[in-house]
Amino acid sequence: MPNAPTASHTVGTADDRVDLKTMDRAGLEEFVAAHGAPRYRGEQLFHWIYGKGVSDFELMSDLPKRMRQGLRRDATVEAIEVVEQQQAADQTVKTLFRLPSGRQAETVLIPAIDERGEAHRLTVCVSSQVGCAMGCEFCATGRMGFRENLTPGAIFDQVWHMNEVAEACFGRPVTNVVFMGMGEPLLNYDAVLDSIDILTDEDSLNLSAQKITVSTVGLARRIKDLADDQRRTNLAVSLHAPDNETRSRIMPVNEAEKTSLPALKEALQYYSRTTGRQITYEYCLFKGVNDREADARNLAEITRWAPSKVNLLMYNPVEGLNFERTSEEQLDRFVEVLVQEGVTVTVRRSRGQDIDAACGQLANDEEGG
Numbered sequence: 001m002p003n004a005p006t007a008s009h010t011v012g013t014a015d016d017r018v019d020l021k022t023m024d025r026a027g028l029e030e031f032v033a034a035h036g037a038p039r040y041r042g043e044q045l046f047h048w049i050y051g052k053g054v055s056d057f058e059l060m061s062d063l064p065k066r067m068r069q070g071l072r073r074d075a076t077v078e079a080i081e082v083v084e085q086q087q088a089a090d091q092t093v094k095t096l097f098r099l100p101s102g103r104q105a106e107t108v109l110i111p112a113i114d115e116r117g118e119a120h121r122l123t124v125c126v127s128s129q130v131g132c133a134m135g136c137e138f139c140a141t142g143r144m145g146f147r148e149n150l151t152p153g154a155i156f157d158q159v160w161h162m163n164e165v166a167e168a169c170f171g172r173p174v175t176n177v178v179f180m181g182m183g184e185p186l187l188n189y190d191a192v193l194d195s196i197d198i199l200t201d202e203d204s205l206n207l208s209a210q211k212i213t214v215s216t217v218g219l220a221r222r223i224k225d226l227a228d229d230q231r232r233t234n235l236a237v238s239l240h241a242p243d244n245e246t247r248s249r250i251m252p253v254n255e256a257e258k259t260s261l262p263a264l265k266e267a268l269q270y271y272s273r274t275t276g277r278q279i280t281y282e283y284c285l286f287k288g289v290n291d292r293e294a295d296a297r298n299l300a301e302i303t304r305w306a307p308s309k310v311n312l313l314m315y316n317p318v319e320g321l322n323f324e325r326t327s328e329e330q331l332d333r334f335v336e337v338l339v340q341e342g343v344t345v346t347v348r349r350s351r352g353q354d355i356d357a358a359c360g361q362l363a364n365d366e367e368g369g
């Protein structure tokens, strides 16, 4: 297999020029209009930045010379830079990026390989923040605390780069995107929505919104916003506990009334009514915490709030955290109870564990600014 390519983008300078990668198509059109150029110039900029991955204004050959000079003076096109890339035994690729701020974020490319050895699905797991403020007790990223929100362009860059890796390593482009890397995407709401608009634009990567999944810890108000904003993406909720008490113990966000399970129930029912879309619950099994038969029955009750399915995840222990992986027998029993209760359930086996690319393992040692 060929080596995965590294990004050739350059990192822009830190000054008072505006970063065009903070903007989507509408933002670029407004930017050029505010500078006295016709709006279609914004479309041309979009094409160069998000359709061709170009950061250098001099290469944007269909823009008038004077406009290129003005852009160099007033704007930059910031891009992320590859720091390190690793490939796991199961072919999962993890890339560590440096953001324009100097902080670092991680992205994972997860191939689903069929019996013939071909990748039929290529999923990019993107980060939307550096670190995370949610502080889930079992999560390596949560231990870092919040550092920075990523721009729409930095989210786009992760997919763009992994698309090149996918083409080079597997001979086909990325098919799916999941917002399940570092951070809580709904706390960087506008940038995440803008990045979705960019990724699904036919002049960019032209991904199907239905192949994009936004995963949240369960921020009720933002889930309703997502329903109202109608992007036709999928919604995954990191549930991980089937009752308020257990959930508050392992996920501090659940302690606040407006993000507790009753509030989540109301928001998910609103989401389901408004979008007609199914909800996916992510449920990671922790030994002795949430893996009993009674927990499975409580989880089944939750799945009746709205049309939904459950992904069961096996925990990847993180050094220094007090959580253990549940046994295979306990997993089997848990699945059995859910099936008896009529729940649609899939067991997701972790990928890329040997390079710390699996769920809950994303964290890096940089201290940030």
Ligand code: SF4
Binding pocket: 132, 133, 134, 135, 136, 139, 140, 141, 142, 143, 181, 182, 183, 184, 217, 238, 360
């Ligand atoms: S599990 Fe997700 S929401 Fe919780 S701390 Fe980790 S990154 Fe944040």
